[in-house]
Amino acid sequence: GAVVSQHPSWVICKSGTSVKIECRSLDFQATTMFWYRQFPKQSLMLMATSNEGSKATYEQGVEKDKFLINHASLTLSTLTVTSAHPEDSSFYICSAPKQEDTEAFFGQGTRLTVV
Amino acid sequence: TQLLEQSPQFLSIQEGENLTVYCNSSSVFSSLQWYRQEPGEGPVLLVTVVTGGEVKKLKRLTFQFGDARKDSSLHITAAQPGDTGLYLCAGGNNDMRFGAGTRLTVKP
Helix, strand or coil: CCCEEEECCEEEECCCCCEEEEEEECCCCCCEEEEEEECCCCCCEEEEEEECCCCCEECCCCCCCCEEEEEEECCEEEEEECCCCHHHCEEEEEEEECCCCCCEEECCCEEEEEC | CCCCEEECCEEEEECCCCEEEEEECCCCCCCEEEEEECCCCCCEEEEEECCCCCEEEECCEEEEECCCCCEEEEEECCCCHHHCEEEEEEECCCCCEECCCEEEEEEC
């Protein structure tokens, strides 16, 4: 199957700092990538859809200035959590579909802890 | 907003029992996916259903897509402790959204 690599797998940062999470499609090109947040014992909530070469589409209630998404190439999307606060602590997961309307392949996830 | 209603959200059964998980929506999907997720990891795809009325089997797991492509079910026969995990249905049109998930515990 296709491979999506997410880095880092975990990160601890201080309140007020910014954290960048990378999502790479290793063996295919992804014009679209999805970013999710998952709180303990809950499902994945779609945060935004990352589009290569254009602005990301954010879900209602997700602050675009706080969660900066950049999809500068067909194999890389990044999510930057700016001015992180403890309530931003969560499991962040990216995914990328190989083609439209088919299954998406997921990264390993990033456990963010803001202290 | 979750477009997919998944039930039950929690299920605890004994080894050997059968179970069914449901995923319902008012929207029509071109496809639905079922995933299983282990703690601290990303979801792993189990199956994709595309055609209305389609039934797919994966060993003891049977997946069905509703005729109207608005709902799907996952049936597990003779559950084993190794089936314990979070099961998620997902679907979308130009995006991918998840149901609330079913946390299954199979006791030996």
